[in-house]
Amino acid sequence: MxxxxxxxxxxxxxxxxAVLTAVTACGSGDSGExxxxxxxxxxxxxxxxxxxxxxxxxxxxxxxxxxxxxxxxxxxxxxxxxxxxxxxxxxxxxxxxxxxxxxxxxxxxxxxxxxxxxxxxxxxxxxxxxxxxxxxxxxxxxxxxxxxGVNAFSMVANTAALEKAKKELPKDTDWTWDQWMALAQEISGAGGVTGAEYNFNPAFLQIYAAQRGEKFYDGNKIGVSPDTLKSWWAIHQKLIETKGSPDAAKSAEIGATGPEQSLLGTNAGAMGMWWSNQLNALTESSGSEMTLLRMPKLEGATTGGMFLQPAxxxxxxxxxxxxxxxxxxxxxxxxxxxxxxxxxxxxxxxxxxxxxxxxxxxxxxxxxxxxxFIDEVRSELSPIQVPPKGALEMEDILKRNSEEVMFGRATPDAAAQKFLTEANAAIAG
Missing domain, CATH: 3.40.190.10 (Periplasmic binding protein-like II)
Incomplete structure (x- = not known):
């Protein structure tokens, strides 16, 4: 939105x-259809x-x-x-x-x-x-x-891009965010494709927060702490700094498109996060084999945080x-x-x-x-929860404040407080 x-x-x-009603009142009346x-x-x-x-x-x-x-x-x-x-x-x-x-x-x-x-x-x-x-x-x-139907927010890998960089598919049952970032950096360094593309989908933050023992929505308020937001943004920042992903401007440009125009969809990237039902669109647009993987975990996390959700x-x-x-x-x-x-x-x-x-x-x-993939991970997925009113705004609010951090226009501390204020206000209505 x-x-x-x-x-x-x-x-x-x-x-x-109101405008349409006024215009209609000046017209010739009902068409009767x-x-x-x-x-x-x-x-x-x-x-x-x-x-x-x-x-x-x-x-x-x-x-x-x-x-x-x-x-x-x-x-x-x-x-x-x-x-x-x-x-x-x-x-x-x-x-x-x-x-x-x-x-x-x-x-x-x-x-x-x-x-x-x-x-x-x-x-x-x-x-x-x-x-x-x-x-x-x-x-x-x-x-x-x-x-x-159902899907899960997951990591998608272009197997051909990994092979070109002489890298193997990670063991996704126990890989960490640090390992993912290191792999992205190595792939980018090998030339040819970018290691990863990040995005600010609230599902990503929800998974990451769960790994830290927090809920995205805690009743009728945001359950994510400022520290979790700052830690999450640090992943994006490190990807940019290590060239594991494009810079903030390019990432913002890519983020405004769909799977067909993404790095994965255009064979310009090796890894990205998408809903599992988008695997087909990514595969068709790229003409390459794609593989679904579990999301990485924080070191020591007791849950992967992934969840089943109706598409x-x-x-x-x-x-x-x-x-x-x-x-x-x-x-x-x-x-x-x-x-x-x-x-x-x-x-x-x-x-x-x-x-x-x-x-x-x-x-x-x-x-x-x-x-x-869904059958394999189903037992690990958290139950579905209907978010409160105002949830439609979360992606815009999160993206806006995240980009403020990535572009250096706001400190993580200030952006975290601003996100929580705006997000809670959206829920409150």
Whole structure:
């Protein structure tokens, strides 16, 4: 998201609605089309974000749904990541929310708390879904969202780049951050590719904080200490100093892109941190073999800190006039093997065990790797927790304060206090 405050986001949404309402009042009136499709069909909208590759897959799965449900037309409402929630907030504020929408776990409490989402309990069959993962879509005991699939924030390595630098894949069951940084430095020093790319995804900090015995969210406040923030930033700083990663300016430029334009995705880097379901995009864009690894640990840490998380959720508008059709689309997306055969692991590996079994042998090599990795580390992963309201702002707040440190515009002490102040204020609302 580009907006730094959810209050600002909703104010902008309300202002946009006011402007649109005024413009509409000057127009020629209602077109009379309503929610009907051609030939008496019902038309529903489905909002989602992602890459060009995801858009193509989604168009294919929509076509398959329409083929199996000839009385329903689905209009895909695609956005890139940066504009998705701003656009969604505007539509929700205008009472024009999409019938079915994609939402990530960070936005679940926000939209459920605003009464924007319908309770899907009893409306979408969920008996075959992983019940622990399913529970992550609940807020205050109501099932506001259905998980699309699961993934884990992990280290990804380009095996060819490691071989070129004459380095072996690390033993990821016990490697440390110091070893990772040293390996990145050695790879960069060998020439050809950069050892690692870092990022400021809150998932990285959450994992690192857990290794220090801290929670990212401790109830309705941030549980990360200033010392942990400073220690975490020191990793990024050391990578830059040792040339294990690009400098702050280049890293900021790369960080504004997706997996296809990353160092890994362009064969310019050997290691990077990504969600496990992004392995396919990284592999396809680079044309190189990629391997998922556990995140490194702090020396002496009793937990790796990695956690299982829904890649995203499907939810329905509380004000949809076509709730039955919307529920049918969600049912198809999560429970139909034909949908899974199209989407594969794009939105995480299916949480429906029967669907996963049905498509397991059809998964391409990259998705087989993702499945094997999740199975291998599942017992080590922390339970899923729904973050509080304001979580949508965390990535922007963390990135902004992190870059202040990396560019030397703020001391780690000052940036840590500023991050905690801003993050806690976002949660408080």
């Amino acid at each position: 580009n907006l730094s405050s959810r209050k600002t986001m909703w104010k902008v949404a309300a202002l946009s609605v 309503g929610g009907g499709g051609e030939g008496g069909k019902t038309t529903i909208t489905f909002a989602y974000w992602g890459s060009d590759a995801r858009q193509k897959l989604t168009e294919q799965v929509i076509a398959k749904f329409e083929e199996k449900n000839p009385t329903i037309d689905v209009e895909g409402d695609f956005s890139n990541w940066d504009s998705y929630y701003e656009k969604l907030a505007t539509k929700v504020a205008a009472n024009d929310a999409p019938d079915v929408l994609s939402i990530e776990i960070r936005g679940l409490s926000e939209y459920a708390g605003r009464g924007a989402l319908a309770d899907l309990a009893g409306k979408v069959p969920t008996a075959d879904l992983d019940q622990q993962v399913l529970a992550s879509g609940q807020v205050d005991g109501k099932q506001y969202a259905i998980p699309t 995203m959720f499907y939810a329905a508008s509380a004000k949809s006039e076509h709730s039955a059709e919307g529920a049918k689309l969600i049912d198809f997306l999560v429970n139909d093997p034909e949908a899974a055969a199209i989407l594969l692991s794009d939105r995480g590996l299916p949480t429906n065990t029967k669907v996963l079994d049905a498509v397991k042998t059809k998964l391409p090599e990259t998705d087989q790797k993702t499945l094997a």
